[in-house]
Amino acid sequence: METTLTYSPATHKPLTFHTAREDFIGGTDNARAYLERCLETIDAREPAVLGWVTLNREGARQAADASVERYRAGRPLSLIDGMPIGIKDLIETRDMPTEMGCAAFKGNFPKRDSALVRALRDAGAIVLGKTVTTALGFLDAGPTTNAFDARRTPGGSSSGSGAVVGANMVPVAIGSQLVGSVIRPASFNANWALKPTYGGINRGERMGFSQSHVGVHAGSAIDMWQTTIEIVQRAGGDPGHPGVYGTTEAPKPIKPKRLAVFESEGWPRLDAASREAFEKALSAIAAQGVEIVRRGQSQKLEALERAIADCTALSMRLNAWEQRWSLANIAEQHMDTLGPSLRESLELGRGLTLDDFRESLREREAARTQLAALASECDALISLAACGPAPLIDDIKGTAFPTGDVSFSCVSSLLGAPSVTTPVLAVNGMPLGIQVMGQHHDDAKVTGIACWLANASLG
Amino acid sequence: METTLTYSPATHKPLTFHTAREDFIGGTDNARAYLERCLETIDAREPAVLGWVTLNREGARQAADASVERYRAGRPLSLIDGMPIGIKDLIETRDMPTEMGCAAFKGNFPKRDSALVRALRDAGAIVLGKTVTTALGFLDAGPTTNAFDARRTPGGSSSGSGAVVGANMVPVAIGSQLVGSVIRPASFNANWALKPTYGGINRGERMGFSQSHVGVHAGSAIDMWQTTIEIVQRAGGDPGHPGVYGTTEAPKPIKPKRLAVFESEGWPRLDAASREAFEKALSAIAAQGVEIVRRGQSQKLEALERAIADCTALSMRLNAWEQRWSLANIAEQHMDTLGPSLRESLELGRGLTLDDFRESLREREAARTQLAALASECDALISLAACGPAPLIDDIKGTAFPTGDVSFSCVSSLLGAPSVTTPVLAVNGMPLGIQVMGQHHDDAKVTGIACWLANASLG
Numbered sequence: 017m018e019t020t021l022t023y024s025p026a027t028h029k030p031l032t033f034h035t036a037r038e039d040f041i042g043g044t045d046n047a048r049a050y051l052e053r054c055l056e057t058i059d060a061r062e063p064a065v066l067g068w069v070t071l072n073r074e075g076a077r078q079a080a081d082a083s084v085e086r087y088r089a090g091r092p093l094s095l096i097d098g099m100p101i102g103i104k105d106l107i108e109t110r111d112m113p114t115e116m117g118c119a120a121f122k123g124n125f126p127k128r129d130s131a132l133v134r135a136l137r138d139a140g141a142i143v144l145g146k147t148v149t150t151a152l153g154f155l156d157a158g159p160t161t162n163a164f165d166a167r168r169t170p171g172g173s174s175s176g177s178g179a180v181v182g183a184n185m186v187p188v189a190i191g192s193q194l195v196g197s198v199i200r201p202a203s204f205n206a207n208w209a210l211k212p213t214y215g216g217i218n219r220g221e222r223m224g225f226s227q228s229h230v231g232v233h234a235g236s237a238i239d240m241w242q243t244t245i246e247i248v249q250r251a252g253g254d255p256g257h258p259g260v261y262g263t264t265e266a267p268k269p270i271k272p273k274r275l276a277v278f279e280s281e282g283w284p285r286l287d288a289a290s291r292e293a294f295e296k297a298l299s300a301i302a303a304q305g306v307e308i309v310r311r312g313q314s315q316k317l318e319a320l321e322r323a324i325a326d327c328t329a330l331s332m333r334l335n336a337w338e339q340r341w342s343l344a345n346i347a348e349q350h351m352d353t354l355g356p357s358l359r360e361s362l363e364l365g366r367g368l369t370l371d372d373f374r375e376s377l378r379e380r381e382a383a384r385t386q387l388a389a390l391a392s393e394c395d396a397l398i399s400l401a402a403c404g405p406a407p408l409i410d411d412i413k414g415t416a417f418p419t420g421d422v423s424f425s426c427v428s429s430l431l432g433a434p435s436v437t438t439p440v441l442a443v444n445g446m447p448l449g450i451q452v453m454g455q456h457h458d459d460a461k462v463t464g465i466a467c468w469l470a471n472a473s474l475g
Numbered sequence: 476m477e478t479t480l481t482y483s484p485a486t487h488k489p490l491t492f493h494t495a496r497e498d499f500i501g502g503t504d505n506a507r508a509y510l511e512r513c514l515e516t517i518d519a520r521e522p523a524v525l526g527w528v529t530l531n532r533e534g535a536r537q538a539a540d541a542s543v544e545r546y547r548a549g550r551p552l553s554l555i556d557g558m559p560i561g562i563k564d565l566i567e568t569r570d571m572p573t574e575m576g577c578a579a580f581k582g583n584f585p586k587r588d589s590a591l592v593r594a595l596r597d598a599g600a601i602v603l604g605k606t607v608t609t610a611l612g613f614l615d616a617g618p619t620t621n622a623f624d625a626r627r628t629p630g631g632s633s634s635g636s637g638a639v640v641g642a643n644m645v646p647v648a649i650g651s652q653l654v655g656s657v658i659r660p661a662s663f664n665a666n667w668a669l670k671p672t673y674g675g676i677n678r679g680e681r682m683g684f685s686q687s688h689v690g691v692h693a694g695s696a697i698d699m700w701q702t703t704i705e706i707v708q709r710a711g712g713d714p715g716h717p718g719v720y721g722t723t724e725a726p727k728p729i730k731p732k733r734l735a736v737f738e739s740e741g742w743p744r745l746d747a748a749s750r751e752a753f754e755k756a757l758s759a760i761a762a763q764g765v766e767i768v769r770r771g772q773s774q775k776l777e778a779l780e781r782a783i784a785d786c787t788a789l790s791m792r793l794n795a796w797e798q799r800w801s802l803a804n805i806a807e808q809h810m811d812t813l814g815p816s817l818r819e820s821l822e823l824g825r826g827l828t829l830d831d832f833r834e835s836l837r838e839r840e841a842a843r844t845q846l847a848a849l850a851s852e853c854d855a856l857i858s859l860a861a862c863g864p865a866p867l868i869d870d871i872k873g874t875a876f877p878t879g880d881v882s883f884s885c886v887s888s889l890l891g892a893p894s895v896t897t898p899v900l901a902v903n904g905m906p907l908g909i910q911v912m913g914q915h916h917d918d919a920k921v922t923g924i925a926c927w928l929a930n931a932s933l934g
Contacts, residue, residue, distance in 0.1 A: 110804065127808075128801075128804045128805075129800075129804055131800045131801070134800045134803060135800065218800070220800070221680065221683075224680075224714060225714050226713075226714035226715025226716075227715075248829065249829055250800075251800050252796065252797075252829055252832060254685075255683060255684050255685035255797045256685025256686075256797075256836070258833045258836060259829060259833075337711065338711075338714045338715075341588075341590045341593045341594065341677070341679070341709075341710050342587075342590070344593060345569070345587040345588055345593060349586075370707065370708055370711055370718060373711060373717075374717045374718075377715070377717060
């Protein structure tokens with residue numbers, strides 16, 4: 017089965033949960049019926065999308081029935097009680113294996129919930145299944161295809177989370193981002209997504225990288241935000257971090273006064289149609305009275321661009337050092353399970369010294385300082401969320417980025433800055449996101465600005 | 476078998492490795508013979524000390540033989556090639572289970588090395604066995620007894636690591652500290668120990684707490700330091716941290732100009748003999764021309780004391796929030812495996828809100844600022860490493876601190892500051908350490924000052 021859909025921001029109908037919840041309370045719908053509709057969509061779309069590693073249909077039905085009872089008693093546990101959700105298969109779940117897209121972890125089943133999974137269950141959400149990740153969250157692709165065109169990549173590493181939300185199988189899925197793993201697949205599959213401030217959502221047992229973040233993919237800004245806050249109120253951010261600030265009420269649209277455009281190392285790689293779509297959107301934003309700051313108009317913006325000019329390679333060096341011991345463990349026993357990108361990272365890590373790593377840390381810190389300096393110059397920064405719409409899988413197989421170029425999404429990982437992508441553009445019938453990036457802890461503000469952009473008819 | 480030894484800093488002969496290594500190179504000793512002597516000591520002392528959970532004698536012999544070959548070929552891998560070492564059983568080892576002192580993890584065997592274990596093996600060290608930890612590194616005691624008196628506590632949570640080094644079974648053992656878990660057992664068992672700057676040694680998979688640190692217990696300052704640096708050069712610090720700074724050459728003794736004495740909440744709980752021994756030591760230090768700054772003589776020191784006045788409770792609150800989701804996982808399936816201190820922490824965590832946690836983070840940050848302010852007032856801070864020598868197990872069973880009062884050792888955990896304890900005092904024939912605590916990244920400097928103290932005949 018092959019799927020080709022034409023994406024249009026104006027007519028796209030994403031799956032939402034907050035709307036259905038009103039009907040749960042009113043008694044005209046319920047969590048079990050909602051789940052069954054999700055399962056029907058899964059049955060129809062999954063043969064082409066291949067976004068799930070494991071589905072726990074019976075467990076989900078039991079959880080949905082319990083939710084129905086809570087609503088009937090007038091006691092839902094949270095704003096996401098009864099919401100079916102997908103969990104990236106890097107994250108541990110007590111009732112399903114956690115295989116991380118890597119044969120070395122085949123059958124790995126620690127039988128415990130990661131922090132955010134525990135929080136989701138405590139909030140009454142329904143943990144429906146595990147979504148496909150590239151191997152160990154790196155670049156080697158899994159089987160998943162794009163929700164809008166099965167010949168195209170879903171992006172990575174949160175391939176499944178991006179695709180199952182894009183295909184309306186679930187309203188929300190959890191992803192994670194080390195380089196560009198939430199914002200990019202979200203863009204490719206017409207998701208909203210929040211990659212929060214570093215440390216904003218508790219990573220649980222998987223803390224091995226100083227640039228990794230948990231992120232939330234959703235069909236709507238409201239579901240994205242409410243899921244984030246319901247998790248953070250229960251499991252917090254990473255140890256020692258305050259967690260995403262905000263209430264469960266989704267931020268209202270915020271019209272910014274001034275937005276700075278960051279280009280990053282991805283700018284020269286943009287295709288003409290994507291660049292044109294973005295420039296047209298910028299003109300539309302400016303026409304509504306928002307000042308747009310471009311390269312050359314601000315010394316501080318130029319300084320940031322210089323500091324992120326080598327963003328991807330710098331991130332890869334940091335990650336390679338930080339994972340070299342765990343990759344060495346795997347290589348020793350299961351070398352054959354490592355794909356080309358992981359082998360390359362292992363080699364890169366082995367070639368680095370502690371002093372190299374320390375120098376990379378200083379470069380990253382310097383880039384973060386340049387971001388902070390922009391606080392007085394703009395309300396937020398914007399850019400495309402990817403170098404263009406999802407490429408054809410056959411076109412990028414065997415390249416350095418077999419799930420798509422990471423450069424636009426890598427910036428917020430390096431900076432630890434909050435970023436929200438909103439699916440406001442279509443290029444050649446495929447979705448393309450615009451991302452809003454802010455200062456640390458501006459998660460609510462960038463969400464509000466992204467909501468304003470989504471309402472501003474930019475397409 | 477019962478052991479009662481009388482400790483005297485002047486006559487105590489700890490087991491050292493760096494001295495033997497010279498003989499390995501000279502060919503008059505070798506790693507296999509050294510290991511066999513360790514195993515003889517273990518056979519003699521372990522029936523009373525009970526410091527090991529698992530011993531891998533055959534694996535250690537093979538590793539020792541390989542080390543012998545490397546020395547024979549003139550190619551040792553590092554300064555710790557051939558060194559037998561114990562690993563606290565919170566830390567994963569590919570060839571032994573990791574049961575964390577908790578029946579919920581009975582048989583847990585992930586078959587991979589944690590970052591520092593991997594680094595130790597890469598440096599040629601011999602991972603001899605896993606040492607007893609209190610349950611999950613908290614307060615509920617295991618079977619281990621004090622190396623100098625089997626009726627007394629070895630301290631915790633690094634109970635086994637402290638005791639096996641104190642009993643000369645191995646020259647070095649790895650511990651970890653969340654509240655007072657390295658410095659206290661080291662003091663009780665006459666170890667040297669370094670609890671490094673926060674993030675200084677890679678914690679590997681166990682990153683669940685923002686106050687946890689890996690530490691190194693040793694019979695000598697040189698072995699302590701060289702082991703630290705050999706690990707850090709290979710596995711670094713925690714992700715995103717620069718790791719302990721310094722070369723493999725152990726710091727030379729550093730005579731300080733000015734030392735500030737911190738009292739902490741433990742001061743009123745000191746027994747008269749320990750207080751007298753400490754005051755006598757301070758007088759001896761002053762007599763050698765070092766200025767001693769006491770409470771009341773410095774406003775900044777007073778400000779620090781106020782900021783750490785609630786150190787233990789503040790630390791417990793932070794930890795309780797940070798571990799509530801993982802304890803909830805265990806409680807759900809294995810409630811009967813949780814001892815009283817873990818149940819109490821679970822209850823405490825459940826009663827806290829995210830805002831409570833954020834307020835505790837701010838208090839901790841404020842305390843760290845007070846420490847930083849002291850940088851211009853003194854070269855380092857000193858204090859006792861514990862409230863006195865190891866208490867009798869029967870006297871503290873069922874109390875809030877069943878492995879001894881944590882207050883003196885908790886300070887460096889809260890502050891994330893480097894601390895070294897040196898076994899320079901004896902009280903009633905039992906060891907008592909003096910700790911030197913410094914500014915962040917002053918690990919080498921506090922080690923050097925501790926070496927000077929050790930040479931200064933304070934006892």
